[in-house]
Amino acid sequence: MNREKVVFGFFIILACTLNFGFFVGEIDRPELHHPGELFAAIVVNLIALVLKFGDRTHIGATHLATSLAACLQLLSAALVWTGSVYVAGDPMDGETMATIVSLSGGALVANLISVTLLIGETLRQSR
Amino acid sequence: MGDVLFLVLRRLRAPLITLIVVYAVSIAGMVAIPGVDAEGRPWRMGFFHALYVMSYTATTIGFGEIPYPFTDAQRLWVTVAIYLSVIGWAYALGSVFALSQDATFRAGAARSLFVRRVAHLAEPYCVICGYGRSGAEIARALDAQGVRLVIVDADPQRLAPIAVHPFEVAPLVLTADARRPEVLRDAGIAKPECRAVLALTGDDEANQSIAIGTRVLDPATAVIARVVDPVVHGNLIEFGGVQVIDPFRVFAANVALALRAPEVLQLEEWLTAAPGGERPSPPQLPHGHWVLAGYGRFGRPVAAALTAAGQSWQAFDPKFVPPDDAEDRVHACGGTEEGLRDSGIARAAGVIAGTDSDTVNLAVVTMARRLNPSVKAIVRRNKAFDQALIDAARPSFTFVQSDLMVHEVLQALTSPLLERFLAQVRVAGTPLAQPTIDALAAALGTTVPWVWSFDCDATRPGLAPTFGAGAPLRLSDLLHDPRDPGTGLCAVPLLLARGVIVATPAVTARSRRWVPPGSRRRDDPRTGVLDQVGSVGAPSVEDRALPPADTELRPGDSVLFAGAAGVEALQRRYLWDPALLERVRTGVEPPRSWLFRWLAARRT
Numbered sequence: 001m002n003r004e005k006v007v008f009g010f011f012i013i014l015a016c017t018l019n020f021g022f023f024v025g026e027i028d029r030p031e032l033h034h035p036g037e038l039f040a041a042i043v044v045n046l047i048a049l050v051l052k053f054g055d056r057t058h059i060g061a062t063h064l065a066t067s068l069a070a071c072l073q074l075l076s077a078a079l080v081w082t083g084s085v086y087v088a089g090d091p092m093d094g095e096t097m098a099t100i101v102s103l104s105g106g107a108l109v110a111n112l113i114s115v116t117l118l119i120g121e122t123l124r125q126s127r
Numbered sequence: 128m129g130d131v132l133f134l135v136l137r138r139l140r141a142p143l144i145t146l147i148v149v150y151a152v153s154i155a156g157m158v159a160i161p162g163v164d165a166e167g168r169p170w171r172m173g174f175f176h177a178l179y180v181m182s183y184t185a186t187t188i189g190f191g192e193i194p195y196p197f198t199d200a201q202r203l204w205v206t207v208a209i210y211l212s213v214i215g216w217a218y219a220l221g222s223v224f225a226l227s228q229d230a231t232f233r234a235g236a237a238r239s240l241f242v243r244r245v246a247h248l249a250e251p252y253c254v255i256c257g258y259g260r261s262g263a264e265i266a267r268a269l270d271a272q273g274v275r276l277v278i279v280d281a282d283p284q285r286l287a288p289i290a291v292h293p294f295e296v297a298p299l300v301l302t303a304d305a306r307r308p309e310v311l312r313d314a315g316i317a318k319p320e321c322r323a324v325l326a327l328t329g330d331d332e333a334n335q336s337i338a339i340g341t342r343v344l345d346p347a348t349a350v351i352a353r354v355v356d357p358v359v360h361g362n363l364i365e366f367g368g369v370q371v372i373d374p375f376r377v378f379a380a381n382v383a384l385a386l387r388a389p390e391v392l393q394l395e396e397w398l399t400a401a402p403g404g405e406r407p408s409p410p411q412l413p414h415g416h417w418v419l420a421g422y423g424r425f426g427r428p429v430a431a432a433l434t435a436a437g438q439s440w441q442a443f444d445p446k447f448v449p450p451d452d453a454e455d456r457v458h459a460c461g462g463t464e465e466g467l468r469d470s471g472i473a474r475a476a477g478v479i480a481g482t483d484s485d486t487v488n489l490a491v492v493t494m495a496r497r498l499n500p501s502v503k504a505i506v507r508r509n510k511a512f513d514q515a516l517i518d519a520a521r522p523s524f525t526f527v528q529s530d531l532m533v534h535e536v537l538q539a540l541t542s543p544l545l546e547r548f549l550a551q552v553r554v555a556g557t558p559l560a561q562p563t564i565d566a567l568a569a570a571l572g573t574t575v576p577w578v579w580s581f582d583c584d585a586t587r588p589g590l591a592p593t594f595g596a597g598a599p600l601r602l603s604d605l606l607h608d609p610r611d612p613g614t615g616l617c618a619v620p621l622l623l624a625r626g627v628i629v630a631t632p633a634v635t636a637r638s639r640r641w642v643p644p645g646s647r648r649r650d651d652p653r654t655g656v657l658d659q660v661g662s663v664g665a666p667s668v669e670d671r672a673l674p675p676a677d678t679e680l681r682p683g684d685s686v687l688f689a690g691a692a693g694v695e696a697l698q699r700r701y702l703w704d705p706a707l708l709e710r711v712r713t714g715v716e717p718p719r720s721w722l723f724r725w726l727a728a729r730r731t
Contacts, residue, residue: 036158039174043151050144054137082175 011048012118015070016111018044023108027101028094035081038104042074045107048114059121066114073107131232131239138226142219149215153181153208160204164195172201180205185212234302238313241301245315248299250275253540254314254321256305256337257328258285260511261353261374261532263292265325268533270294272541274322277314279305306336308344317345323540326352327532331359338369351536355424372535374528379428382505384553385412385524386436390560395549397567398578399538403692406573410524413503414438415476418467420491422457425481425507425526441470444482463487463494477503481526485513492520544580544687548622551672559672566619566673567689576619576689581605585682587702594682598712602686603676609700609707612714616697618690620676625669625684 018041025032049067052060077100084096157177164170172180176194183190184205197205226232252275255262266276276298280286283302303310305328316324324341326334331354338352350369354360363369384392393409400407417433419426419442426442433440442457443466458469472478478495480488485508492504506522508514517525538546552559567576585594593600602623608614671678680686688698701707709717718724 035174036155039151039155039158043147046147047144050140050147053140053143054133056133078174086173086175 008051009118009122011044011051012111012114015041015044015048015067016108016115019070019074019104019108019111023101023104025101028098030092030094030097033097033101038074038078038081038100041104041107042071042078045071045074045111059117063114063117066110066117070107070110070114073103073110077101077103077107131236134232134235135226138229138232139219139222142215142222146215146219149211150178150181150185153185153204153211154178156204156208157181157201160198160200162195162198162201170195181208181212184209185216187213238301238303241299242313244299245277245313245318248275248277248315248318248320251320251322252277252315254279254311254316254324256280256311256314256324256326257333258289259327259329260529262325262327263288264529264533265327265536266298267292267294268537269540270296270298272537274540275299277301279303279310279314280328281305306333306340308340311337311340311344316341316348319347321345321348323349323351325536326350328353331356335359335363338363339366342366342368349540351539353532370539372532372539373428374531374535375425376428377531377535378425378526379432382412382429382524383432383436385410386414386433386438388556388560390557390564391552394552394560394564394567397564397575398545398549398689399534400575402575402577404575406575410505411503412505412523413476416440416471416474418442418470418472418475418478418495418502420444420463420466420478420480420488421482421507423481423483425483426479429479429481429505443467443470463490464498467491467495467498472498472502475499475502477505477523479505479507480522481505481507483507483509485509485516489516489520492522542578542580542687544622544624544685545578547624547670548672548687551622551670555672563619563621563673570617570619571689571691574691577692577695578621578687578689579695581686581688581698583680583682583684583686584702589700589702589705589708590682592705593708599679600708601676602674602678602680604708604711605680605686605698605701606676607711609697609704609711612711616690616694618688618694618698620674620686621672621689622687623671623674623678623680623684624687625671625681 018037022033022037022041045067049064049071052064052067055061055063080096080100080103084090085092090096154174154177157172157180158174160172162170162172180193185208192201253269254277255266256279258266258278258280262278262280266278269276273295275296276294277300278286278289278298279301281302281304286300286302289298289300301310301314303313305311305314305326311324315321324337326337326341328334328337334352334354338350341348341350346368352363352369352371353374354363354371355373355375360371360373363371381392384395389409389411396407396409415438417438417440419430419440422430422442422444423446426444430440430442440456444457445466458466467478472495475495478492480491480495482488482491488506488508492506495502495504504520504522505524505526506517506520507526508517509528511529538549552563583590583594583600585591590600602620606616606618606620608616674686688695706717706719709715718727
């Protein structure tokens with residue numbers, strides 16, 4: 001068992017699961033989407049991104065690309081949240097929440113691809 | 128660049144993750160701990176405010192407690208967060224500074240900068256592999272001629288002086304082993320702007336690898352290699368396309384030339400010296416018996432040259448191992464005096480001090496003069512700073528490897544036609560050398576001429592109408608001053624080469640590849656000196672030395688001229704302005720504009 005593989009796999013899967021946790025639930029009901037979960041998803045996604053730095057293989061590059069996409073989507077979601085609640089000063093409504101959750105849904109797809117890559121890589125090693 | 132970025136990111140993974148975790152924990156804590164607002168009601172900080180507070184706290188800016196004064200629980204957490212973040216930042220910045228000092232990282236960064244700058248070189252340049260004494264001299268000489276340089280050497284110590292040498296344009300420098308193909312590729316040998324690769328390291332094997340690597344990676348690039356070892360020499364000649372220079376054999380050939388045909392050597396030295404200077408006086412070497420001190424890589428070819436020139440010789444060398452070629456003319460000996468006596472210094476016409484120690488050479492000459500005051504001396508100088516020492520011995524002829532290399536390389540790179548002309552002179556000997564010397568002396572006196580070639584490129588605007596129709600262009604037309612057709616230009620046509628340049632409309636002066644030294648024909652009696660086999664796309668060439676003034680020029684001809692300063696620029700005007708040639712040939716200045724040409728056509 002390789003400890004680096006455990007850590008790497010852990011963060012990639014955790015990034016995906018946290019993302020999913022935030023995403024799941026009706027899209028326009030703010031009470032179903034907790035900001036703490038979005039925060040946790042962003043932090044774990046950033047860590048996953050940094051973990052993928054420096055791998056020069058083709059699959060490493062694809063991994064990095066998926067993480068970049070996921071981070072971009074989640075950070076945009078956080079920006080939309082901040083922009084509407086703090087900068088504009090409006091209370092959270094269904095429309096804004098729908099935007100935020102759909103952005104995180106995009107990130108979820110990227111994270112799913114990342115997990116698929118991880119599984120594919122593992123199966124190919126077959127040990 | 129990509130490599131360096133990856134290296135940085137890879138090395139900074141741990142500090143970056145530490146920073147993310149520190150921020151995440153601090154922000155999560157700020158959000159989790161309950162606070163109170165201005166009226167004392169319970170209030171929880173949002174993620175946005177928590178990030179804001181952490182950002183200015185962690186970077187030690189410290190705006191205070193925003194938006195409401197903190198509770199004691201919050202202050203406790205902020206205290207923890209401050210220490211955590213200071214540790215996180217110290218770790219991250221420390222890693223960045225450590226990385227910037229890291230030798231691997233610096234080498235990688237320097238390499239990627241070098242590769243980028245080579246890729247952006249848009250002007251012709253030469254790659255010099257090996258920055259020893261010869262390499263440094265050649266670099267300075269090429270730099271003075273305005274050639275951009277890329278210099279590669281494995282030893283950073285040798286490259287260090289480049290930073291302080293006054294170069295016209297700073298060369299691009301890489302510390303790497305040029306034997307490796309990727310280093311050659313990074314140095315840009317395969318780019319069309321690369322004129323030539325010079326393999327000048329002190330190691331024959333390395334020069335061989337560089338030469339062969341270059342030929343394989345880009346057969347169109349000219350390669351000049353300094354090689355002394357006969358086996359390597361043979362290998363490169365077999366391989367083909369590489370111009371091999373062995374300074375010892377070149378010098379030996381010069382000695383033979385000085386003995387057999389001094390005019391040829393005189394002409395050669397005259398035409399290849401620095402333009403504008405005074406004509407160098409050729410060495411006057413006496414015929415007779417020669418004594419050689421030192422019978423190694425210098426002594427052997429010189430001895431062979433003496434034999435070829437019909438001289439008798441004897442050599443002595445303390446390091447000589449007798450069962451060599453079983454030559455009874457060479458003996459191992461202990462003392463200089465004994466060696467000189469045994470080699471017959473009393474009856475000798477000349478002595479050749481050719482050991483690899485300057486002090487020994489000096490001692491040999493001094494001792495030889497004491498034993499035989501009329502003896503002439505040829506001295507080999509090994510170190511640059513011993514020049515005063517060697518000059519004090521008043522030698523007739525001095526061998527300095529780096530000077531000779533500069534001479535040979537410049538000749539090969541700057542004027543391939545001159546090389547061809549000199550090769551003809553060597554074949555023809557005095558019958559061609561003497562009239563050339565007379566013509567040059569009549570035109571220029573004793574100054575060293577500028578040498579250039581004039582290409583009759585029919586696509587040039589100045590020559591197109593001439594070649595298109597009308598009277599043939601004669602060589603004498605080019606010898607008139609374009610500003611004043613009554614006076615002549617101070618230039619001597621040395622060689623007319625047919626079919627050197629290929630006139631295709633797409634070819635411009637800038638994009639035309641320079642004629643690689645490899646395409647030169649070698650009918651060289653000094654066989655093995657500048658051997659050339661497997662010439663690169665050799666054109667059908669018909670050379671004519673000292674062409675008469677009424678020779679008719681054809682498109683594709685190239686004429687080698689020797690003349691005074693600035694004449695080349697004047698002559699070049701004929702390439703661009705058709706009116707000039709017209710005026711020279713008819714004496715009437717033709718109308719230049721369309722309207723006046725039309726009027727002139729109507730009048731006739």
